[in-house]
Amino acid sequence: MTPEEMVGVREDLEAFAAELFDGFFRADQRRWGQVYVRGLLLDGRRKSVEPMAARLGEDGNRQALAHFITSSPWDPAHVRARLAWKMHDVIGAEALIVDDTGFLKDGDASACVSRQYTGTAGKVTNCQVGVSLHLAHDHASAVVNWRLFLPASWDPASPDADADKVARRGRCGIPARVGHVEKWQLALDMIDEARTWGVDVPLVVADAGYGDAAAFRLGLEERKLAYAVGISCRHTAHRAHARPITPTYQGTGRPPVAKYPDKPQTVKELVMEAGRQAARPVSWREGSRPGTGRTGLKRMYSRFVALRIRPAGREIRQATQGAELPERWLLAEWPATEPEPVQFWLSSLPSGMPLASLVRLAKLRWRIEHDYREMKQALGLAHFEGRTWGGWHHHVTLVSAAHAFCTLQRLARDPKDTAQDRASTK
Known part of the structure; x- marks a missing residue:
């Protein structure tokens, strides 16, 4: 402005x-x-x-x-909680979205800087990585929580600790209690914290960086949260009708565990077997290019296959302890112009969920890309020049506040459009 x-x-x-x-x-x-x-x-x-x-x-x-x-000793969690309370009511959030973004750095003096992969650069580079939690609906979203990822090289308790980086912890103001934690666990911690604030949204959306972690999905299930998460094509599963068989117990030794008679297939194999004829056309939202949609914008459109499956994998089998594997949705995007599926999701949403609703919710992650773009291009998310742990958290929290204020101003200018957007997604 x-x-x-x-x-x-x-x-x-x-x-x-x-x-x-x-x-x-x-x-x-x-x-x-x-x-x-x-x-x-x-x-x-x-x-x-x-x-x-x-x-x-x-x-x-x-x-x-x-x-x-x-340097000022204010707690960013207090601001984030107030931001979450306000934006939850205004947006009418139907999902929590988790993701991470990179903060590129030239030097190595800032807290938690390391050579690591970030989608911001699309490669391994020198950067910080922040994990964020967003409240989202089709018409608006707001980032309400953050964690700064601490690589193992910064953790004195890790076998991969780097002596120089560990020595910089004090100068960077990193609390002694903070150690290396996987990003998916940081995401669960943020969800738990948001729930202590009274912000309880029953659906979590994430990309394959989180969906590929079985521990993340199991953590959501333990919290009784539904999810629609991206996964890579290498994951394995059984068809929904598959049932485990328990071998006859001979009365000696440990009782046998029920097993599925057939080996699981990759999710890509399952979709390919269903065939192109199983794909159905779905339009899930209006994009940003001119078209014939309600607002004069082009509708986002593709073809999708939805199958009921039973995800396999060692972590899932251990969690079920030989019982029947849980039934889930496998969603795959298979454009008419492509010889095979291009993207996969796993979801615990109800079995009777209409395909259009399943696609819309799985695709809701686009809101996080919109948030990152606005915060980085217009609001200076990556412009903080301080080197401390506390300073980074203060800055990203206030950028989140500025982003929320912009969202409130936009919604106030066009309340009719917002009401129509909400009605169209019910």
Whole structure:
């Protein structure tokens, strides 16, 4: 936003910030929280402290802003909880989406920087990785929780610990209790924390980076949360009608465990056997290109195969302890122009779920790409120049607040469209 445009929304922002930072005991923290969010909203290529201070006019106190974001001892979880309460009601969230994004770095002094893979660059590179939790509906979404992934090289208890990186933990302000935890476990931790806030959404959506982890899916099932997650084509499963057979017990030794008589097949093999004729056309939302949709935009369209299967794999068999494997949805996208399926999902949604609804919910992950793009291109998500653990968490939390404010402003400008979007997805 330009300074002139910001004048028109200043009162809205002040009310939003007052609600968000109400838990701060100190007036100066409430003030600089609002100023920092306003700085993120102003036009400008860089959203680090110094260029933001230059654009903020009489509120452009660089030293105060730097102290607030890097050193001030406020708990970002309090802000995230208030953000989650507000956005859950406004959005009418029907799913939690989890994913991660990279923060590319030139040096190695920032907390948790390591050479690791990130989809942001599409390769292994020097970066931080943040795991995020989003509330989502077709018409809007908001990021409400974050974790900074700590690679094993930063964990003194790991056999892969790097002495130089471990030595930097103190300078980066990384709490002693923080160790290396897999990203899928960080996602479960964020979901648990959101539920302690009273934010309980019964569906989780994620890509194959999380869906491929059987422990993640089992964790969701233990929490009685439905899921629609991407998986790679190498996963194995039995057809839904398959049943285990228990060998006759001879009365000596350990009783035999029930086993399926046939070997499981890969999910790709199962879909290929069902054949192209099993694919059905589905249109699930309007895209961004001109077309003939309700808003003048092109409808997203493809062909999908949905099968009922029983996922196999060592972790699943161990969890069921020889009992019948649970029945799940296997969803595959098979465009008419492709010789084989191009994408796969596994879902615990009810067996009677219509194909169009199953596709729409599995595809809801597009909202997270929209959020990352807006936060990185317009709101300076990756522009934090500090090196501390606390500073990173403060910055991403306030970027999330700025993003939520933009979403609220958009919804307020077009409430009719929002109501129509909600009605069309029921």
